[in-house]
Amino acid sequence: MTQQQKEFLRLCIIEQQKYDEISKTLGVEKSTLSKWYEELKEERLKIAAIRTLWKRKKFIMPFSEFYTKFMSKERKCFYCEITESEINELIESGRLTTKRLATRGRKLELDRKEPNLEYDNFENLVFACYWCNNAKTDTFTDEEFLEIGNKIKEIWKRRLEN
Ligand SMILES: [Zn+2]
Numbered sequence: 001m002t003q004q005q006k007e008f009l010r011l012c013i014i015e016q017q018k019y020d021e022i023s024k025t026l027g028v029e030k031s032t033l034s035k036w037y038e039e040l041k042e043e044r045l046k047i048a049a050i051r052t053l054w055k056r057k058k059f060i061m062p063f064s065e066f067y068t069k070f071m072s073k074e075r076k077c078f079y080c081e082i083t084e085s086e087i088n089e090l091i092e093s094g095r096l097t098t099k100r101l102a103t104r105g106r107k108l109e110l111d112r113k114e115p116n117l118e119y120d121n122f123e124n125l126v127f128a129c130y131w132c133n134n135a136k137t138d139t140f141t142d143e144e145f146l147e148i149g150n151k152i153k154e155i156w157k158r159r160l161e162n
Contacts, residue, residue, distance in 0.1 A: 001043065004028065008036055013047045014064050057110065057119045069122050077108060078126035079136070079149025082156050084108055087129065095159045104130045113142035 001009075004026060011017045011025065012033070019030045037044070047067070054066045061069075076083045087106060090096035098105060111128035112119065115138040119125065128136070132152065136145045 001040070005036055005040060008033060009040055009043055009047065012037070013044055013051075014067055053110070060118075060120045073125070073127060075108060075127060077129040077132050077149070078111065078113075078142070079128055079132040079145050080152040080156060081149075082129050082153070086156065086160060090156075090159055095162065100130065104134075109133045111136065 007026060008022060008028070011022045012019075017025075019033050022028075022033060023030050050067060050070055051063055054063050054070075059066050084107060087096065091101065091106065108127040108129055110119070111126050111133050112121075113124050113126055117124045126142075132145065132149055135148065136142075140148070
């Protein structure tokens with residue numbers, strides 16, 4: 001992806017500007033923008049998935065701000081430190097199974113360390129894997145759950161080394 005295409009994605013998908021406007025800003029023909037739109041389908045869908053999350057959690061901040069913050073957060077479970085690529089590695093090799101996988105599991109989820117605070121408080125937000133998020137509920141504090149996460153981390157490590 002070129003720098004210009006990256007900027008196109010930002011203006012089109014994140015800022016949701018019209019082609020006329022983007023064409024002027026970037027100095028690129030609209031027909032080229034249409035071609036890029038098709039070419040960048042995979043990247044578009046990734047951003048669309050993040051927009052869905054932003055909508056579902058009813059964030060107040062604009063999507064562009066949310067997207068930047070979301071992308072700059074470290075992508076591993078705050079509690080057990082597993083990453084999405086490790087989760088998928090375990091799933092693909094059959095070392096991790098659950099009936100839930102159709103709906104949850106492959107992607108890290110957003111967890112509010114302090115569940116009574118608004119989602120918009122980004123300092124309070126961390127990524128959590130489905131297994132930690134599901135077990136933490138609103139019962140354990142983030143500090144308490146880090147103790148449990150440490151144990152889960154050992155188990156993931158064992159499975160990943162197997
Ligand atoms: Zn976890």
